[in-house]
Amino acid sequence: MIVRVNGEHRDVADGATVADVVETLDIGGDRRGVAVAVDAEVVPRGQWEQRVLAPEASVEVLTAIQGG
Amino acid sequence: MIVRVNGEHRDVADGATVADVVETLDIGGDRRGVAVAVDAEVVPRGQWEQRVLAPEASVEVLTAIQGG
Amino acid sequence: MIVRVNGEHRDVADGATVADVVETLDIGGDRRGVAVAVDAEVVPRGQWEQRVLAPEASVEVLTAIQGG
Amino acid sequence: MIVRVNGEHRDVADGATVADVVETLDIGGDRRGVAVAVDAEVVPRGQWEQRVLAPEASVEVLTAIQGG
Amino acid sequence: MSAHADVRSGVDPLVIADRTFGSRILLGSGGFASLELLAAAIEASRTELVTVALRRVDPAARGSIVDVLDAAGVALLPNTAGCYTARDAVLTARLAREAFDTTWIKLEVIGDDRTLLPDAPELLLAAEELVDDGFTVLPYTTDDPVLARRLEDVGCAAVMPLGSPIGSGMGICNPYNLAIIVERAGVPVVLDAGVGTASDATLAMELGCDAVLSASAIARAHDPTAMARALAGAVEAGRAARTAGRIPRRLHAEPSTAPQGLAEFGDDGG
């Protein structure tokens, strides 16, 4: 199925979870400082494994950058 | 019955109207530039005669002064 | 002989006067607003005719321009 | 004879020197930081002993104070 | 708003909503010692629009300001002075419409009685409601360019940013904000509050304001009529200067007299 990850369409397996998607992003280190929103809702890290994505879901995977 | 007119308690006849109350205020001239609110609602001039006051009604009779 | 008029060397006849030099400058009109200094001294208009220039004299013939 | 010391008239012996006058001023310590002018002329310390005052002489004996 | 009007020909009207004004001064009627002084100031300032406030009728009051404005042939602009909430301001505006038969309102929603500064969120709320109710809303606002823009976006007919607090006479504390407001405004910008003297009004116009509202500067001046005349001239001068196109500022000098043709008197004999 197709989901949007950080604005780009991705084809992922049906039943893919937030954790699966985050996995595909080559994030260095221990993922400290990473947060995820699905369809404009925060998904706490503790739920990444359980949270299954719906088709067309919009996933934002964010982290810290210099700013402000 | 008792009503409040511009912050002061007044004893008026039961069934008194806005017009009656305005009458009691010695307003010079043609009352141009006068407006009335009863219980925080504007009472258009055209309804002063009809509009009967309820007991405890709060009547504000306002006009123009220097300001701003 | 050689004199300097407004910074330029001019060959003038011996005994030439301030008036002679001013003459050579094509000044329009009645010469109102013109003043002359010879060797850093003012020469009043009334003396232009009499005042004979010495060799090497430095003559400044000035007039009004926009300024200030 | 009469001289003026720091603006005040003083009666001093004829032939009195700058040193004599400075002596009369109860200046603490080693007189470091003291300078003298007589009649608007500086009198170097080395000449205090020799410099005899004329009648009516004006002596200024100055030192450092807080300032500037 | 563009300043490319033809000032020279004297044809340079101020247009707010559907009305046209020959004068770029709005006069606040507060603070005058008498209605006579107010009348004199109206004439001297040449204003065509004068604010009034709404208060409880006072039988002891002498004379009617409405009559004074009628006699002077100027329009009346009711305000909502003294309101601290959108709700009170809206109600006051509706009473003003009833009393004076005008949909024009100078909207004031104040945050506190010490600074008399506008309360941005309440002001925007009230502006929106009054515009929807058919009012021509002229909001007294801060010098915040974003708020000014949002007031325009909800349909205000003009924006009236302050230069400094009401009655402070501090002039324009932040010309940069005012310049940004003007740069982005699609409706007239009227400097409201802070004017202390003529140069403040001139500067406001040079910054691109379309008009200046003054109350205390005139009413509380030693000679209100003379100050009214001064401000009228100051506003025209500032408007004309903006249209004329000023020279740039530069740190160093620029000669006003050309050096060419300078006399040489030789070096000093002495």
Added chain:
Amino acid sequence: MSAHADVRSGVDPLVIADRTFGSRILLGSGGFASLELLAAAIEASRTELVTVALRRVDPAARGSIVDVLDAAGVALLPNTAGCYTARDAVLTARLAREAFDTTWIKLEVIGDDRTLLPDAPELLLAAEELVDDGFTVLPYTTDDPVLARRLEDVGCAAVMPLGSPIGSGMGICNPYNLAIIVERAGVPVVLDAGVGTASDATLAMELGCDAVLSASAIARAHDPTAMARALAGAVEAGRAARTAGRIPRRLHAEPSTAPQGLAEFGDDGG
């Protein structure tokens, strides 16, 4: 100089030495693109006194500025622009007296060609010599109150402090010095140099200057005639405002609408 003249009645002349002027603008004639533009600016500014400089006669020159000033019916004020020493300035002044049959001189003694700022000691020297020689001396000076006072003490008929460097358009960089100069001056104070736009001229007059001299601000404006008109109004407005007596500056607000009689609509039902 006192500002307690009767502005209202329009009777408020500027008096320098033995001459009286109806206008409080002095115009510098430098920098205009043509004599026509100069003539238009003279009319628009309503000035009665215009500066000219002395330079070597140039046969190629078109038209005579003297004729333009005559036609306009305004007085001519020769200057000593370009002089760096008291000696050259004095000689130039004497040539000007000879050329224009006037004892009036705008005395300029410049310290360098970058800032065009006055050279205080040379200026004072020249002023003293010219006064002794019977000139009516109007010195272009810095905003130094002590120098202004000394120029007055040697007999100058006015002092003309700068607001900022010639042609910089920076306005009045140090209003405090100007205020001190005015406070102590026994002769007219004319702001000379620095005016960039109308508000600068208004401020100068509010500070107590008796007149403003402007050249570049007008001559180099996008529309010189319009700016001349703007400055004329600005000077009058500033003069009138000073006479009217401005309100004091205060940090906090001062209501322009009295709170008495404010309506009470009860607390919000909602």
Added chain:
Amino acid sequence: MSAHADVRSGVDPLVIADRTFGSRILLGSGGFASLELLAAAIEASRTELVTVALRRVDPAARGSIVDVLDAAGVALLPNTAGCYTARDAVLTARLAREAFDTTWIKLEVIGDDRTLLPDAPELLLAAEELVDDGFTVLPYTTDDPVLARRLEDVGCAAVMPLGSPIGSGMGICNPYNLAIIVERAGVPVVLDAGVGTASDATLAMELGCDAVLSASAIARAHDPTAMARALAGAVEAGRAARTAGRIPRRLHAEPSTAPQGLAEFGDDGG
């Protein structure tokens, strides 16, 4: 906030909500050319609190700012930079809480991308919602004293008014507003945005601000590390000066040397 802390003994901590800071500089981490320069600026500024923004993960990104802050032993303050609505800002704050395990948030709700000025109504809305949600909210706000007060009233832990637009380096355009905010604030006031150089930070502290947040002034300086050190000293100097109690301003001079005992050298023989 009172400035009567004992600066002399060096015991003058900044307290925001439940945390105490030894430094009165907050550092914005944006604009540094490298994380190394950021690390150097952190050390030079002696800051203990550094902002970060949230953006989409970028596999190409080199190094982690979180690691840099950890290594420096400073706290991280996430912001909501880039948000134009209360809703986006609230969501971003919640993501930041999730990502960094902190309830502290520098709340930014911008009105437009040209001025980057706060949007007052949206800002207040977001602040209220985040406070209710348990956040420690530090809002970036305008210099509007009423808005600052309302932000405090809804429970913000500090207010962070701007001096001038972000990155403009214009310093404090309206010191009067800032003084009024400080005068009435019951929470720390942090100058946020506008600082261009050291004197801006010194002035902010003299006006009574409790701290200064700087990003561009340091990050974009020719020598960021040197500027970080300069601002650290400037903030301390301004704080100390406010505590020391400055002399009043007066128009005229006040001698620093007593006239008593002045020598008299008689009048000049010459």
Added chain:
Amino acid sequence: MSAHADVRSGVDPLVIADRTFGSRILLGSGGFASLELLAAAIEASRTELVTVALRRVDPAARGSIVDVLDAAGVALLPNTAGCYTARDAVLTARLAREAFDTTWIKLEVIGDDRTLLPDAPELLLAAEELVDDGFTVLPYTTDDPVLARRLEDVGCAAVMPLGSPIGSGMGICNPYNLAIIVERAGVPVVLDAGVGTASDATLAMELGCDAVLSASAIARAHDPTAMARALAGAVEAGRAARTAGRIPRRLHAEPSTAPQGLAEFGDDGG
């Protein structure tokens, strides 16, 4: 004077004539309530050069300022405070040389006792005579760039322009003049007079001054020792900021957070 000294390494001495100073503050000793307070201020300010005045010996005087300066290990800089003529100033300088065995003199020639402003022509005269007599002359001067240049030309070892009148605490009334003086100076520029608080000193150094002289700002502060410490830090901060190279001023904002990678949360469901 160039500011490209190596501030970072702490090696950035002030060099006047043949002497080198580690501190960029000169302290005026006037106005302190006691010699103890003066001593404390000397230590707190870290100054190495302190002014003294010459007055008639007063047997009643308690303690010697010379001893205080000796004990503090700082150099003494005599001044000519109170002199109104070149002649009195020159004589006073010579007495100071005799009394303190130093050729250094802070030259003051005042125009009047109200403004205490320098008298330009007398000052220049005295400076020239003292330089010829072998003095190291540090003249207290106006902010006139031409006068500053002429003082340098006659051989002064530094120029000490005022920011505003002595003791006024008005800070730097005309930063443009100061910038021009610095731009053209070949000797150290020391801001003398006008400093009211720390930010004034920081600004002076940012403008390129090489040092700041302060008397009243410290001596008359509520807590002189704390203010001395504040000014010391302020001067260092300003010097460091000038060396660091500030960002330019711009009217509009410049984001400190890059927009790239901004999250998109879709449009509001509500």
